Amino acid sequence: MKNTAAEPINQPAHMQGSALWFRQLSAALRIELGKCLFTKRALLSYILALMPVLLFVMTAIGTAYGWVNGITSAEQARHIYGDVFSTLILGGVIFLGSAAVFTSLFRGEILDRSMHYYILTPVRREILVVAKYLAGLSACIILFGLSTLLSFFAMYIAFGTDQLISDLSSGIALSHTGLYLGIVLLACMGYGSVFIATGLLFRNPFIPIIAIAAWEALHFILPPSLKIFSVIYYLKGLLPIPLDEGALAVIVAPPPVWVSVCGMLALSAVTVSGSIFLLKRLQVHYSGE
Amino acid sequence: MAETTAQKKNAHSITLKEVSKFYGDFLGVNRISLNIEPGIIGLVGPNGAGKSTLMNLIAGLITPTRGSITVNGVTSAQPETFYQHLGYCSQYDSFPAGIKGYDFVLNTLLVHGYKQKIAEQLTEQTLEQVSLTEAAFKPVDSYSKGMRQRIKLAQSICHQPNVLILDEPLNGLDPMARAQVIELFREFANAGKIVLISSQILHEVDLISDRVILLNSGYLVAEGDLSQIQSETGEPMKIFIRSNDASQIASKAFDLSHVVEVQLHYDNKGLFIRSSNADAFFLDLNRLVIQENWTIESMGAADETIEALYQNLIIEQRVAS
Amino acid sequence: MAIFLKAYKGYEGPLSPSFNRTFVIFRYALADVMKTRFFTAFFVLSLLLPLGLMCFLYFYHNIELLSQLHLSQYEMPVIDGSFFAVFVQQPQNALLFFMILVLGPTMISPDLRNNAMPLYLSRPITASTYILGKGLVLLTLGSIISWLPTILLFFVQSYLAGDGWMSQHWYIPFASMMTCLLWITSLSLVAFTVSAFVKWKALARGMFFGVLFISSLFGKVIENIFGGNIGDLINIESGLTVLISAFYRTTSELLGSIPDMETSHAFMQFVVIGIIALLILMHRIKSFQRVS
Numbered sequence: 001m002k003n004t005a006a007e008p009i010n011q012p013a014h015m016q017g018s019a020l021w022f023r024q025l026s027a028a029l030r031i032e033l034g035k036c037l038f039t040k041r042a043l044l045s046y047i048l049a050l051m052p053v054l055l056f057v058m059t060a061i062g063t064a065y066g067w068v069n070g071i072t073s074a075e076q077a078r079h080i081y082g083d084v085f086s087t088l089i090l091g092g093v094i095f096l097g098s099a100a101v102f103t104s105l106f107r108g109e110i111l112d113r114s115m116h117y118y119i120l121t122p123v124r125r126e127i128l129v130v131a132k133y134l135a136g137l138s139a140c141i142i143l144f145g146l147s148t149l150l151s152f153f154a155m156y157i158a159f160g161t162d163q164l165i166s167d168l169s170s171g172i173a174l175s176h177t178g179l180y181l182g183i184v185l186l187a188c189m190g191y192g193s194v195f196i197a198t199g200l201l202f203r204n205p206f207i208p209i210i211a212i213a214a215w216e217a218l219h220f221i222l223p224p225s226l227k228i229f230s231v232i233y234y235l236k237g238l239l240p241i242p243l244d245e246g247a248l249a250v251i252v253a254p255p256p257v258w259v260s261v262c263g264m265l266a267l268s269a270v271t272v273s274g275s276i277f278l279l280k281r282l283q284v285h286y287s288g289e
Numbered sequence: 290m291a292e293t294t295a296q297k298k299n300a301h302s303i304t305l306k307e308v309s310k311f312y313g314d315f316l317g318v319n320r321i322s323l324n325i326e327p328g329i330i331g332l333v334g335p336n337g338a339g340k341s342t343l344m345n346l347i348a349g350l351i352t353p354t355r356g357s358i359t360v361n362g363v364t365s366a367q368p369e370t371f372y373q374h375l376g377y378c379s380q381y382d383s384f385p386a387g388i389k390g391y392d393f394v395l396n397t398l399l400v401h402g403y404k405q406k407i408a409e410q411l412t413e414q415t416l417e418q419v420s421l422t423e424a425a426f427k428p429v430d431s432y433s434k435g436m437r438q439r440i441k442l443a444q445s446i447c448h449q450p451n452v453l454i455l456d457e458p459l460n461g462l463d464p465m466a467r468a469q470v471i472e473l474f475r476e477f478a479n480a481g482k483i484v485l486i487s488s489q490i491l492h493e494v495d496l497i498s499d500r501v502i503l504l505n506s507g508y509l510v511a512e513g514d515l516s517q518i519q520s521e522t523g524e525p526m527k528i529f530i531r532s533n534d535a536s537q538i539a540s541k542a543f544d545l546s547h548v549v550e551v552q553l554h555y556d557n558k559g560l561f562i563r564s565s566n567a568d569a570f571f572l573d574l575n576r577l578v579i580q581e582n583w584t585i586e587s588m589g590a591a592d593e594t595i596e597a598l599y600q601n602l603i604i605e606q607r608v609a610s
Numbered sequence: 611m612a613i614f615l616k617a618y619k620g621y622e623g624p625l626s627p628s629f630n631r632t633f634v635i636f637r638y639a640l641a642d643v644m645k646t647r648f649f650t651a652f653f654v655l656s657l658l659l660p661l662g663l664m665c666f667l668y669f670y671h672n673i674e675l676l677s678q679l680h681l682s683q684y685e686m687p688v689i690d691g692s693f694f695a696v697f698v699q700q701p702q703n704a705l706l707f708f709m710i711l712v713l714g715p716t717m718i719s720p721d722l723r724n725n726a727m728p729l730y731l732s733r734p735i736t737a738s739t740y741i742l743g744k745g746l747v748l749l750t751l752g753s754i755i756s757w758l759p760t761i762l763l764f765f766v767q768s769y770l771a772g773d774g775w776m777s778q779h780w781y782i783p784f785a786s787m788m789t790c791l792l793w794i795t796s797l798s799l800v801a802f803t804v805s806a807f808v809k810w811k812a813l814a815r816g817m818f819f820g821v822l823f824i825s826s827l828f829g830k831v832i833e834n835i836f837g838g839n840i841g842d843l844i845n846i847e848s849g850l851t852v853l854i855s856a857f858y859r860t861t862s863e864l865l866g867s868i869p870d871m872e873t874s875h876a877f878m879q880f881v882v883i884g885i886i887a888l889l890i891l892m893h894r895i896k897s898f899q900r901v902s
């Protein structure tokens with residue numbers, strides 16, 4: 001062991017203001033993105049992201065071999081994709097995936113008893129929350145965006161590359177994938193911001209996640225004044241294939257695109273601000289975790 | 290004089306004013322007021338005395354229920370300034386999942402805002418300081434207890450803090466590593482920094498501390514340098530004298546009214562004396578040495594140790610209560 | 611040589627039989643569960659269901675009281691297999707699910723988190739003893755709130771109805787016991803398996819819920835696309851509905867749509883899920899027996 005404490009290490013003069021903030025933000029973002037994508041914790045997100053791809057590869061193979069009845073054209077396949085996207089991908093994969101990724105950003109570190117390492121760094125708490133949020137968002141978009149794209153194109157395996165090229169050149173495939181990716185982005189933003197706050201607010205975030213899942217699942221029977229408090233309300237207007245809400249649904253015209261986008265941005269801003277407030281008041285003693 | 294004022298102005302300090310921390314009905318620490326200045330300060334107390342709570346409070350991991358804490362005049366509500374020069378090696382033996390020793394230190398420096406190259410250079414230097422260069426690229430999960438302790442230490446000193454808080458930093462270290470780490474603390478203190486150390490190993494704290502803080506059941510029991518605390522306790526002081534005239538000194542000592550106990554060493558060349566008034570005893574002894582022409586080889590306080598203080602202020606109080 | 615005189619000597623006396631050790635684990639796990647006020651409250655509340663139903667049966671057969679209330683038996687549901695399936699079995703399934711969701715992950719995750727697993731397995735306790743001991747807790751508590759009260763209700767109804775009601779509806783206790791035991795066993799094994807990989811019980815609960823939620827959703831999507839009953843084979847809820855319908859001899863609309871699946875397939879679905887979960891769980895628990 002070399003004792004050099006008395007010899008001053010060539011300590012760099014610290015930057016000040018926005019330049020320092022940007023460097024800290026990018027460092028924390030990089031570290032957190034690594035945790036979200038390349039640790040054991042990420043395994044669940046990978047499994048979830050693979051499910052729709054697997055499903056559509058199976059569907060394409062089934063269609064090609066005639067095991068699946070009723071899918072005779074690419075248009076029908078796109079309709080089926082639309083249904084699966086709004087139920088399995090949006091309601092299952094993205095919801096649960098966002099819950100797993102964003103809740104563990106803070107709660108996971110508290111459970112691992114490693115939260116204090118971040119708290120002991122000279123970083124504004126705002127930067128820490130934004131870095132973690134952006135890392136979670138990037139990880140979700142990479143995983144679930146890729147899953148959406150791959151499953152969409154897997155659907156075309158049964159119809160050949162000619163059909164794919166034709167749909168791409170006509171713009172229909174591009175517009176659909178663009179809309180689906182936009183929905184993935186907005187859904188991850190909306191759900192992610194809610195779950196990051198949930199992870200900070202609740203010692204056991206499991207019950208609130210179930211409550212949010214129930215609220216989102218039952219949004220179609222909610223009166224219009226309450227529908228605006230569900231994420232799915234802002235997203236369904238963007239779906240290229242309209243969502244069939246069933247006979248019991250209280251039908252309300254979906255909001256315009258700008259309302260959907262602004263709504264998700266506003267939700268993210270409010271909940272991320274709330275998370276900053278919670279982090280500033282966080283007491284790290286890990287008792288009872 | 291001007292230099293001394295300037296030095297004082299730049300000196301680092303930890304100030305606690307009437308700090309209390311309650312966890313519901315449970316008392317963490319109560320009404321602690323302290324001003325900690327550069328040097329090595331030992332934080333001593335039995336289990337549950339509130340040592341870790343006090344350290345977590347100073348490090349800003351928890352906030353006081355009442356009172357205020359500043360480090361170099363800044364509170365933890367301003368993390369950018371507060372943590373720039375504060376290093377904390379906590380009691381928690383946990384790390385981010387799957388991380389390697391090198392990345393653990395490097396990530397800390399990157400989040401501090403250091404440039405990649407400088408952060409890498411500092412990481413290597415720090416790992417060398419704690420003798421972990423060879424194990425740097427192994428996962429922390431595979432480290433031994435001592436290695437984990439050292440990587441935690443590296444993480445807390447990598448940014449060259451001026452205030453270093455260490456919760457049981459010697460735990461799990463082998464004797465060689467202990468000596469080296471203690472030397473490292475000494476060098477930090479010599480550089481004018483604050484090193485606040487808690488430990489259960491009293492003789493080690495005794496060996497390295499310039500001053501001590503004694504806590505018991507969440508209350509501050511004593512604070513200051515050992516001799517000052519010892520004299521303030523009002524307990525009879527134990528003095529060791531080495532002399533060829535030990536038996537004569539012993540017989541004369543009994544005549545002094547403030548001497549309460551005399552023990553003659555088995556070789557008749559040394560004795561322990563307990564006096565309720567140390568100042569009066571030393572005056573009387575000087576007088577007797579000249580008068581009787583005794584030769585004194587060595588002399589000193591035998592109970593200026595933390596163990597003795599601990600015995601006087603904590604254990605005996607417990608027994609009494 | 612004194613040191614040799616004090617050398618360690620292993621215990622050479624008789625050992626308790628293996629099954630006894632299962633009950634040691636069971637006893638401590640049960641004590642831990644009963645310590646929580648939340649579970650005790652839930653447990654007591656869940657017994658209100660059979661109590662309420664018993665009161666209902668009493669009023670149902672009290673013609674005088676019914677006439678005072680201007681009601682008649684004809685305006686009320688007929689008490690048969692359908693009644694037991696819809697008003698007894700279905701709410702019990704929900705209660706059992708909730709109980710396993712709350713308790714299942716707390717059985718193994720804390721042992722993992724506190725590094726207790728190697729300590730358990732360093733004693734004469736095998737992986738199967740450990741799993742059986744923990745599983746018996748859920749089986750016992752689950753039985754107390756599900757099929758045991760159903761049997762009691764069955765005897766009350768038989769006594770009150772008379773006229774050979776018991777001989778006509780002999781299948782009800784069997785149906786209740788089979789359905790509940792299959793539901794408890796398979797859900798418990800899935801919950802244990804999930805929690806054996808996760809140190810934190812909150813996360814384990816989330817994963818258990820997620821596994822069931824996503825498998826049910828995935829099953830429904832597959833059913834929509836492929837038709838047939840491939841989707842139902844993935845969805846454990848479909849299998850449960852088929853079993854209830856078959857065991858209770860009912861096709862009541864109140865059970866919801868009954869999937870077009872053979873009873874044997876539904877039964878096999880539970881067996882296969884249980885076996886897969888058990889194999890993964892055994893493999894995981896046995897991995898702690900190795901000295902690392």
